[in-house]
Amino acid sequence: MRGVFQASLLGLDEDVAVGALGATVHRTQLDHGAWIDVRPGWLSGADTLFERLAERVPWKGERRWMYDKVVDVPRLLKFYEEDEPLPDPVLDDARRALNAHYEEELGEPFRTAGLCYYRDGRDSVAWHGDTIGRGSTEDTMVAIISVGTPRPLLLRPRGGGHSLRHDLGHGDLIVMGGSCQRTWEHAVPKTTRPTGPRISIQFRPRGVR
Ligand SMILES: O=C(O)CCC(=O)C(=O)O
Numbered sequence: 351m352r353g354v355f356q357a358s359l360l361g362l363d364e365d366v367a368v369g370a371l372g373a374t375v376h377r378t379q380l381d382h383g384a385w386i387d388v389r390p391g392w393l394s395g396a397d398t399l400f401e402r403l404a405e406r407v408p409w410k411g412e413r414r415w416m417y418d419k420v421v422d423v424p425r426l427l428k429f430y431e432e433d434e435p436l437p438d439p440v441l442d443d444a445r446r447a448l449n450a451h452y453e454e455e456l457g458e459p460f461r462t463a464g465l466c467y468y469r470d471g472r473d474s475v476a477w478h479g480d481t482i483g484r485g486s487t488e489d490t491m492v493a494i495i496s497v498g499t500p501r502p503l504l505l506r507p508r509g510g511g512h513s514l515r516h517d518l519g520h521g522d523l524i525v526m527g528g529s530c531q532r533t534w535e536h537a538v539p540k541t542t543r544p545t546g547p548r549i550s551i552q553f554r555p556r557g558v559r
């Protein structure tokens with residue numbers, strides 16, 4: 351495996367737990383009816399969780415058609431459907447806490463969990479909105495927890511414009527809401543700088559992907 355993460359060597363063996371939400375969540379209103387909420391360091395023991403997920407999740411490398419050829423998707427993936435058991439109990443706690451905080455505003459619960467494993471700077475996700483499903487036509491929310499080494503998540507208005515950057519890792523939470531999936535795009539760019547691995551956990555409502 352590329353990019354070994356040295357949490358255990360660093361003695362990072364803390365309990366893993368979700369923190370408070372409430373007033374610790376900071377909302378930024380974006381153009382076109384989009385917003386983002388950021389809650390740095392929401393999970394404590396996040397590097398321990400990184401190690402557990404890296405080991406326990408049945409990661410899959412995927413290949414996809416890109417224009418006229420089949421290419422490797424540059425990250426490892428595992429998607430948990432709404433009835434599938436999550437790979438760590440703290441992810442159940444996280445989803446429950448997110449639902450307690452957001453369900454009234456969202457009008458429905460977060461249900462599925464998509465996991466991405468960025469092994470090093472060669473792994474990435476290109477500019478996109480989560481528009482497979484209802485995100486292409488309706489306001490919704492996607493909540494992302496990041497563990498391991500921070501990587502920049504960039505956001506820009508669809509069609510171009512100045513991009514916003516959030517370096518997300520070590521238990522940070524970001525929630526993209528309102529029209530964000532259809533009026534904005536997000537990406538985790540590749541980097542040639544030496545970069546440790548990061549795992550992101552995306553919670554989404556039913557029918558959003
Ligand atoms: O890793 C991230 O934070 C973003 C992942 C993402 O955008 C996606 O899987 O749709």
Ligand SMILES: [Fe+2]
Pocket residue numbers: 478479480536
């Ligand atoms: Fe996405």
